[in-house]
Amino acid sequence: MDPQEYRDARWYALLRAATDLGVDPEEAPALVQRLLDEQRRAIRRADDPDPLVHAALRDAVLGPPLSGHRPRWPGVAALAAALAVVGVVVALTRPEEPLPDRLRGDQVPSLFGYDGADARSALEARGFRVTLQPTRDCEVYGRVVASDPPPGTAYDRGDRITVYTSIPADVVCLNDYQDRATAWQLLDFANGRGPAPEFADRVFVYAGGAAPVVLDGTAARDPDAWAGTGVLEGLRAASDQVGLVDEHPLTYAIPAIRITRTDEGIGACGVPEPSVAGTGDAFAVLVRSPDRTGCPVRLDVFRDGDAILAVAYYPAS
Structure with missing residues (x-):
């Protein structure tokens, strides 16, 4: 080759x-x-x-x-x-001084959290000519893992862009595949790009140290029912972050997710001992900021079989 x-x-x-x-x-x-x-x-x-x-x-x-x-x-x-880290696109460099973290309408957008079909739709709406290119990567099938040109590149309508989407092609990719798939379903749900994941008949929502909110299975599938918990809003805000890390060449970083155990990092970032349920069928989703500093948004997910029965949300700090 x-x-x-x-x-x-x-x-x-x-x-x-x-x-x-x-x-x-x-x-x-x-x-x-x-x-x-x-x-x-x-x-x-x-x-x-x-x-x-x-x-x-x-x-x-x-x-x-x-x-x-x-x-x-x-x-x-x-x-x-x-080795359990799940990422999308990472920063290449970091500036000596902090710079504004935003993308203009004439720059390639962040595609964090998109699958190939949604990325194509969003980019074609901006006037791009889009090619989807499958590539080997330990990410959930069809998720965007990179683009050429990358986020932040200035463009004109009619420009071409290649979007690389994941094809898991290694047995090690299967280790936490279902957890990652559920994590992306939750992020799609929060960002309005997909239906709700499977919820149990009752879902306990723990957020910010407040008393738990209990949603029935039907209400849990309605994003409006989560208003006031801060969960979906926090996931959306974390998904939208970008970080300008170098001006020459213009380089941006975007978030990444990591899947880990709910009992990992106990005591760090104000995360208490798990008490919602046992950790045998549970995992934590960490949405890390573009600069990878501070405490990430964290969502502990507890399941009964395939159905989510509780989530515990900890905002970034």
Whole structure:
């Protein structure tokens, strides 16, 4: 395969894989580019370079550091937890001074949380000529994982854009696939881009330390019934964030989600001991800000079979 074609198609997925392994987002581009340069001959000889490039990436991060250089990413123990991270598009650089975080109408929008069909509709409404390109990635099938040009790029009506959508093609992608699928259903529901996920006959909503709100299954499927809880509003606000991280070239970061256990991070960011239900069929969705600082929006999801019976919401700070 041509090395440049492989880089163009897989750049953002490789950046995400590096950060999922625990590499600082600031260092990920340099690390990925170095690996691609080192693997050019092997990539050219391979019909599918993905396995060898990902293996080289894992070796670079998890293997022994080069002599005389101290790695700036976490150790192996911390990296084991990071393997459950779910991300979309990550920051390439960060500015020395804070800059305004917004996109104008003549810039490529953030596609965080979109699937391919919704992304096509939204972009065509702006005048883009859209190509959907499936690509291997450990994300729920059909979810947008990158675009070319990326978010924040200035455009004119009639410009072409390629939107890369996920095809899970590795058995490791199945580890928390259903949890990720449910998380995206909740985000689609909050953002008005999809129906409600499956809810139990009664749904307990814990938000902001207030007394729980109890919704019956029919009411839970109505976004208006969630008004006052702050849950859907918080998820929408977190989804809409962007961060300007470099002006030359113009580079923006967008949110990412992470799936983890409800008993992970107890005590951090004001999250109490789980008390809604057992954690055997439960998971936490973390919607991380573009700059990955502070405490993310967190939604603990408790299920009975496939039906959601309770959620506990913790706003970002």
